[in-house]
Amino acid sequence: MNGHEFHHALIFCKDTCVGCSHCMRVCPTQAIRVSNGKAELLPNRCVDCGECYRVCPVEAIKVEQDDFELIFNFKYRVALVPGVLLGQLSEEINPKQIYSVLLELGFTHVCEVETGAEIIKTAMSDFIRQNPDTRPLISAFCPAIVRLIQVKFPSLVNHIIPMKPPLDLAGLFYKKLLMKEGAASDEIGIFYITPCPAKIAAIKKPVGEEKSIIDGVINMDFAYNKVLTTVKQSRAASCIIPETPHLSREAILWSLTTGESSIMPGRSLAIDGINNVIEFLEELENEEVSDIDFLELRSCDESCAGGILTSSNRFFTAERLRNRATIADRNAGNNVIHEMYDYLVDNSGNDKIQPRSMLKLDENIGGALEKMKKVNELMEILPYVDCGICGSPTCQSLAEDIVREEAEIGRCIFIQRILEQKGTFTQQESVAIMKKIWGEKKLDKDIK
Amino acid sequence: MHLQYEVEGGNFSKAGYASSEIKKVLKQLNVDARTIKRIVVSSYEAEVNIVAHAYKGTIDARIDQDKIELCYQDLGPGIPDIEQAMQAGFSTASPEVREMGFGAGMGLPNIKNNADKLEITSEVGTGTKVIITIALTPEEN
Numbered sequence: 001m002n003g004h005e006f007h008h009a010l011i012f013c014k015d016t017c018v019g020c021s022h023c024m025r026v027c028p029t030q031a032i033r034v035s036n037g038k039a040e041l042l043p044n045r046c047v048d049c050g051e052c053y054r055v056c057p058v059e060a061i062k063v064e065q066d067d068f069e070l071i072f073n074f075k076y077r078v079a080l081v082p083g084v085l086l087g088q089l090s091e092e093i094n095p096k097q098i099y100s101v102l103l104e105l106g107f108t109h110v111c112e113v114e115t116g117a118e119i120i121k122t123a124m125s126d127f128i129r130q131n132p133d134t135r136p137l138i139s140a141f142c143p144a145i146v147r148l149i150q151v152k153f154p155s156l157v158n159h160i161i162p163m164k165p166p167l168d169l170a171g172l173f174y175k176k177l178l179m180k181e182g183a184a185s186d187e188i189g190i191f192y193i194t195p196c197p198a199k200i201a202a203i204k205k206p207v208g209e210e211k212s213i214i215d216g217v218i219n220m221d222f223a224y225n226k227v228l229t230t231v232k233q234s235r236a237a238s239c240i241i242p243e244t245p246h247l248s249r250e251a252i253l254w255s256l257t258t259g260e261s262s263i264m265p266g267r268s269l270a271i272d273g274i275n276n277v278i279e280f281l282e283e284l285e286n287e288e289v290s291d292i293d294f295l296e297l298r299s300c301d302e303s304c305a306g307g308i309l310t311s312s313n314r315f316f317t318a319e320r321l322r323n324r325a326t327i328a329d330r331n332a333g334n335n336v337i338h339e340m341y342d343y344l345v346d347n348s349g350n351d352k353i354q355p356r357s358m359l360k361l362d363e364n365i366g367g368a369l370e371k372m373k374k375v376n377e378l379m380e381i382l383p384y385v386d387c388g389i390c391g392s393p394t395c396q397s398l399a400e401d402i403v404r405e406e407a408e409i410g411r412c413i414f415i416q417r418i419l420e421q422k423g424t425f426t427q428q429e430s431v432a433i434m435k436k437i438w439g440e441k442k443l444d445k446d447i448k
Numbered sequence: 449m450h451l452q453y454e455v456e457g458g459n460f461s462k463a464g465y466a467s468s469e470i471k472k473v474l475k476q477l478n479v480d481a482r483t484i485k486r487i488v489v490s491s492y493e494a495e496v497n498i499v500a501h502a503y504k505g506t507i508d509a510r511i512d513q514d515k516i517e518l519c520y521q522d523l524g525p526g527i528p529d530i531e532q533a534m535q536a537g538f539s540t541a542s543p544e545v546r547e548m549g550f551g552a553g554m555g556l557p558n559i560k561n562n563a564d565k566l567e568i569t570s571e572v573g574t575g576t577k578v579i580i581t582i583a584l585t586p587e588e589n
Contacts, residue, residue: 363478365584
C-alpha cells in the first residue's frame with residue numbers, strides 16, 4: 001500500500017477520536033478501519049468526499065487549512081470567493097459587506113469563483129460537440145467525483161472532460177488581470193475560500209496537472225464566522241469595495257445541482273449525493289445506460305450548497321443563490337473576462353486522468369484469482385452481518401483485509417463465539433483481540 | 449473460478465444482475481478495462497436474451513488466468529435459424545419488449561463483435577445454449 005502518492009485534506013486526530021466507528025460505516029469507498037480504539041484512514045481508497053467529517057460526533061476529523069498568515073507572503077492577495085459563501089448568509093447581508101470583511105482581514109482583491117464559469121460554459125459545450133465519440137462525457141467539476149472514478153470506476157476515466165473547473169480559471173483570470181496592471185507573477189497570491197476538503201486535496205495534489213494556480217486555501221467556516229462576527233458587532237466596512245464582474249445567471253447557478261446539466265448540449269443528467277453517483281456509475285459501467293451526452297456528478301447532496309465546510313442549511317443556501325440568479329443582470333457575463341477568452345481556454349486543459357484502482361486484489365490475474373478464492377472461502381464462514389465489530393466496515397472488507405494480510409479471522413466476534421464453544425479459543429484471547437481493535441478502555445468498565 | 453446465476457424469463461427488473469456481478473469480480477482481478485467492457489457488453493446482451501425470450505436459464509462463468517468462458521443455457525423456444533438471428537437488426541421481440549428499450553436486433557451481433565469466440569447451439573421448442581469466450585489481459589500500470 002503506497003500512501004505517499006495521495007494527499008488528503010482530512011486529518012484524523014487520534015487524541016480526540018473516541019473510536020465510535022461512525023465514520024467507518026458511512027465511508028462510500030470503505031477507506032476507514034478501527035484499530036487500537038481509533039479510526040484510521042487508508043490513503044489509497046479515500047476520495048476526500050468528507051462524509052466521515054459530517055458524522056463524527058466529537059470533531060476528531062479536521063480539514064487541513066493553510067495558515068492565514070501565508071497570505072501576507074504576497075503583495076497582491078486575492079480571495080477567490082465561491083457563490084455558496086454568499087448563499088449561506090442572509091440576504092440582508094449584501095456581497096459588498098462580505099467582501100469588505102475579507103479586505104479587512106488582509107486581502108487586497110476579491111473575485112467570485114463563478115467568474116470562471118463564464119468561460120467554462122462555452123468551452124465545455126464546445127468540447128462536448130467536438131468529441132461525439134465518447135458518451136457520456138463527465139464533468140470534472142467535483143474533485144471528489146474525479147477521485148471516485150479513478151479508484152472505483154477506472155474504466156470510466158476516459159469519460160471525464162479534461163478541463164479545469166471554474167475555480168482554476170477564475171484564478172488564472174485574476175492573476176493575468178493583475179499582471180496586466182503591472183504586478184509580477186510571484187507577487188500575486190491566489191487564495192480559495194473552500195466549502196470542500198476535496199477541493200483542498202485537489203489543490204495540494206492536483207489530478208491532471210503539475211501544480212495548481214491556487215496558492216492556498218481558507219476554510220469556509222472560518223470566513224463565515226468572520227463575516228458574521230463583523231456584522232453582528234455592527235462594525236461598518238471602512239475600506240473601498242472593489243468592482244467585481246457581474247455574473248450571469250448561469251454562472252451564479254453553476255455550483256448548484258443542474259448548474260451544468262441544464263446548459264450543456266444534448267441530453268444531460270445531474271446527479272448529486274456520492275452514493276447516488278456510485279449507484280449510477282455502476283449502471284453506466286454495466287452498459288445499462290445509453291444515449292446520454294453529459295453527466296454532471298456531485299458528491300454532496302445539493303452540490304456545493306451542501307459542502308462539508310458550509311455552516312448554513314443547504315436548501316436555504318440553494319434557494320438564496322436561485323433568488324440571486326433571478327435578478328442577475330441580463331447583460332451580465334459580457335465583461336472583462338471575455339477579453340481573455342482565448343488565453344483562458346488555451347490554459348483550461350488538463351492532462352489525461354489516470355485510473356488508480358483500489359479494487360484489485362493483485363496486479364496479476366492469477367494472483368488475484370487465488371486471493372479471490374480465499375476471500376470467497378472466508379465469506380462462507382463470516383456471518384454477513386456487517387456489524388463492524390472486527391474494525392472493518394463489512395464482512396466482505398474483513399475478508400479482503402485478511403487476504404491482504406492486514407487483519408486476521410479471529411477479529412470476527414461470531415468466529416470468536418464459535419471457537420469458544422469448540423474450546424479452541426479462550427475468552428481471554430477474545431478479549432485481547434477486542435482490546436486490540438477497540439482499545440483498552442471500552443472493555444475495561446466497572447459494571448455492577 | 450466458477451460463478452453461477454439463475455435467470456428468470458420475463459423479469460426485466462433483474463436483467464443485468466449476473467453481468468454486473470461478473471463485472472465486479474473482473475475489476476477485483478485487475479483485468480484490463482477495455483477487456484472488461486467487451487465482457488460486460490456481451491454478457492449483458494446474452495443475459496437480456498434469456499430474460500426476453502426464454503422461460504428460465506442458467507449462467508455459468510468460468511474464469512482462469514487467461515480467459516473467461518460464459519455459458520448461457522436456457523429453456524425456451526429456441527432459435528429456428530441461427531444465421532438469420534446473427535444478422536444485425538433481425539428481431540423477434542414483441543412491441544412491449546421494444547418499448548422497454550430491448551429487442552433492437554443487435555444482441556447477438558453485438559456479442560459476436562465483442563467476443564473472441566461465440567458458439568450457439570439451439571433446439572426449437574427446447575432451448576438455446578450460447579458460449580462466449582474472451583481472453584483476459586491484465587491492466588497495465
